[in-house]
Amino acid sequence: MDKIKTFLSYSFSFGEAVHISVQTIIVVILALIIASYLLRFLMKLITRKLPQNDKDKFVAVFGYLRWLTYSIIFLVTLQSSGVNVTAIFAASAALLIGVGLALQTLFQDIISGIFILVDQSVHVGDIIELDGKVGRVVEIRLRTTRAVTIHNKVLVIPNHLYLTNSLYNWTENGSETRESVSVGVAYGTDVQLVKTLLLQAVNSNSKVLRTPEPTVFFTNFGESSLDFKVVFTLSNSFEATIIQSDIRFEIDALFRENKISIPFPQRDVHLFSHKKE
Numbered sequence: 001m002d003k004i005k006t007f008l009s010y011s012f013s014f015g016e017a018v019h020i021s022v023q024t025i026i027v028v029i030l031a032l033i034i035a036s037y038l039l040r041f042l043m044k045l046i047t048r049k050l051p052q053n054d055k056d057k058f059v060a061v062f063g064y065l066r067w068l069t070y071s072i073i074f075l076v077t078l079q080s081s082g083v084n085v086t087a088i089f090a091a092s093a094a095l096l097i098g099v100g101l102a103l104q105t106l107f108q109d110i111i112s113g114i115f116i117l118v119d120q121s122v123h124v125g126d127i128i129e130l131d132g133k134v135g136r137v138v139e140i141r142l143r144t145t146r147a148v149t150i151h152n153k154v155l156v157i158p159n160h161l162y163l164t165n166s167l168y169n170w171t172e173n174g175s176e177t178r179e180s181v182s183v184g185v186a187y188g189t190d191v192q193l194v195k196t197l198l199l200q201a202v203n204s205n206s207k208v209l210r211t212p213e214p215t216v217f218f219t220n221f222g223e224s225s226l227d228f229k230v231v232f233t234l235s236n237s238f239e240a241t242i243i244q245s246d247i248r249f250e251i252d253a254l255f256r257e258n259k260i261s262i263p264f265p266q267r268d269v270h271l272f273s274h275k276k277e
Contacts, residue, residue, distance in 0.1 A: 028074060035073050039066050105160060112159035113142035122162075122169060127238050129168035130161060136238055150238060170237045176209065177237035181247050184225030185255075186263045191218060191226065197258060198230040201250040207243050209233040224265045 043062050116122055126137045128147060135147030135155045145162075147155040170177055181202075185194055195216045202214040214232040221227075230247075234240055255262065 031073055032070060035069060039069065105158070108160035108163070109143040109158050112161075112163050113140070113144075116140060116145070116159060116162060122167070126172070127170040129170065130157060130165055134170075134238075150241060175237070176233055176235055177240070178231055179234055179237070179240045179244060180229050180231045181244050181251070182219070182227065182229045183248075183251060184222055184227045184262060186261045187226060189226060189260055193258065194226075194228055194260065197254045197260070198228060198251065201247055201254055202230055202232045204250055205243060205246055207234060207236070207239065208247075209235055225263050 039062075122128060122137060122140065122145065124137050124140060128135065128137060133149070133155055135149045137145060137147045139146040141159075143159060145157045145159060147157065149155060183198070195218075198216050199214055202208055203210075208214065209232070212233055214230060217229045217231065219227045219229050232247075234243060252262075254260075
């Protein structure tokens with residue numbers, strides 16, 4: 001027994017103010033093991049009746065909270081075992097400041113990830129636009145969100161960008177979105193014919209929905225052209241760029257058939273000569 005007591009009371013010194021005994025180390029390990037089993041039981045108890053989608057989100061958030069709980073238990077156990085935790089922090093203050101600055105962005109990403117999972121502003125399958133980049137969300141993690149672009153490239157988005165930039169969720173109100181194509185024609189063109197041809201070009205595309213019906217807007221008397229915009233609805237906005245391109249090809253072909261010209265910017269230059277008296 002004396003040997004066991006001697007072994008348990010043996011302490012490791014980390015400077016003059018920090019001393020940790022073998023007994024304290026064993027207590028900390030046991031506390032963390034017990035906390036691990038309790039947290040695992042709590043997670044199973046909470047998630048057993050949740051839908052799979054909500055369960056995955058809760059597990060992701062719970063993973064971050066679990067490590068926070070471990071840290072608190074570790075410090076509290078050390079303090080209750082007689083270790084001066086304040087002295088540990090004081091001895092490693094410079095190191096902690098450096099680590100804190102290095103991990104600042106990481107913590108921003110994690111906190112932003114929790115906000116995304118809790119308020120459900122973005123879901124897997126949503127089409128989002130951030131900093132001019134468009135992609136379909138395939139995975140939401142605590143630190144990053146992964147999205148696939150129309151060119152099959154993977155966007156790895158740090159979650160803190162959601163807090164500092166404007167996020168456009170194309171599918172927040174459903175999978176159907178309103179898209180448009182703009183075009184200008186020369187002055188003197190029959191505007192009713194332009195309207196008919198624009199609707200014909202849009203309706204010829206099988207991926208454009210018939211309800212609500214496409215609409216043509218006469219938007220402006222421009223400097224060099226009469227400006228029009230045809231608006232239509234798509235069921236898959238992820239393909240909007242391709243469909244808009246196809247419609248432009250069709251508009252160009254119809255305009256050529258009907259001898260409608262798309263003007264380029266023009267300027268009238270007037271020259272004045274001054275006669276010397």
